[in-house]
Amino acid sequence: MNKPVTSTDLSDASPSGPRIALFVEDGSGDWHARRLRRAMEARGASVVTTTLSACAFDTSRPSGMDIPGFDGMLPDGAFVRSVSTGTLEQITFRLGILHALRESGVRVWNDARAIERCVDKSTATFLFQKAGLATPPxxxxxxxxxxxxxxxxxxxxxxxxxxxxxxxxxxxxxxxxxxxxxxxxxxxxxxxxxYLRAPDATLFEDWRVFVCSGRVLSAMVRRGKTWITNVHQGAEPVAHAPCDEMSRMALVAAAAIGADYAGVDLIRDQSGQLMVLEINSNPAWKGLQSVTSADIADVLASDFLAAVSKAVV
Structure with a gap:
């Protein structure tokens, strides 16, 4: 039987370091996943790069699950870069795998609860309001x-x-x-x-604040050519040192969601009031990395492995 594509097969790996499942979009992983894997491996972790769609629930396995590369056993930790698109049934199944890992004592970043809250914008907005954060009406x-x-x-x-x-x-x-x-x-x-901007606005910008382990790691201004300011849509990332209010709001937003790490988007309305716009539980950081001196993947790997170590103990 053919094995799924992985960066490391842990059945032959040394058990000295933590055994990590890195869930990605496809078998090889994107720019972000490759950097994360290298950073984790540099700290002694054994990493399997795989997909949630390749996993299975299996009552014949000791763990009740079959995670590629773990021979029916469980990883020490799981880092989620992507759940991937799919049908309602497929997404439910993949989130079920993450729920099961967490219930089995595996440290998952971010876990299924945080992902569900972030993916569903209506729930995220509700939780922001409950936490006392200003949001657009x-x-x-x-x-x-x-x-x-x-x-x-x-x-x-x-x-x-x-x-x-x-x-x-x-x-x-x-x-x-x-x-x-x-x-x-x-x-x-x-x-x-x-829509918060003035009808005649010509400057389109908001802020992405990257939060990890209860602290602000880095931030940037996203300066758009149009009113849509996502870097993926052509906006320019610009280095930014967040003020105390921005940092506080981003940290409260991440805590309200229960995210271990997140990208929090902030915006000002016409009066200048700062508001929480959105939160992303699987944030891309390629644009942010281009304007910050922090090695984002390295910090993520360090904080994640520290959390895994505490969970294992």
Whole structure:
């Protein structure tokens, strides 16, 4: 039987260091995963790079699971770079694997609970409000009829975001309720936020604050050519030293979600009030790395392995 693609097969590896599962989009991993793996291996960890889709629940295994490269046993830790896209059933299964790992005593970064809260923008926004953080006025409803009724009562421009999405994909701005997309384009769930910038604004920027282990690791300004400021969409990353308020809000946001590490997006409204816009439990940091002196992968690896060590003990 063919084995899945891995960077290391732990059945032949030395057991001296922690045994780590690094879950990625595909079998080889992206730029971020490769840097993480190197940083972990430099600290003595044995790392299997694999995917959640390659895992299995298996009652014939001692652990009840089959994680590629672990011969039916469990890793000491699991670092999640990607859950990957899929059907509702596939995503539920993959998150179930992460839940099971956590319930089995494996230290998971970020665990399924944090990922679920971040991926679902409506839950994340609710938790921000519960934590006392300012957010853009937001309403999330099912059906286009209810969304249309809400927007008809409020003439301000709004931003519509897919409930599940990242990197600015599928985000759109509209001025009238008639510009709402059809139900099938958004899964018949409408996440609506007030558009915060002035109608004549020409400067489009917000802030990404990278949080790890309860501290701010680094931050940047994201300066967009358009109102969408994701680096993936062409925005320019600019080095930035966050003020105390930015740092506090980012740390509270990550704590509200329960994230071990996260990218927290902040924005100012027309009056200058700082607000939490979004949070990402699997943040990319290639753009941030280009404008910071911190070795982000190295710090992530160090903090993660320290958490694994505490869990194992």
């Amino acid at each position: 937001t309403r999330v409803v099912e059906t286009r009829v209810r969304a249309h009724a809400h927007l008809s009562a409020d003439p301000r421009p709004f931003v519509l975001k897919p409930l599940f999405g990242s990197q600015g994909n599928g985000v759109r701005r509209a001025h009238t309720p008639d510009e709402l997309p059809p139900p099938e384009a958004v899964g018949d769930v409408y996440y609506m936020q007030h």
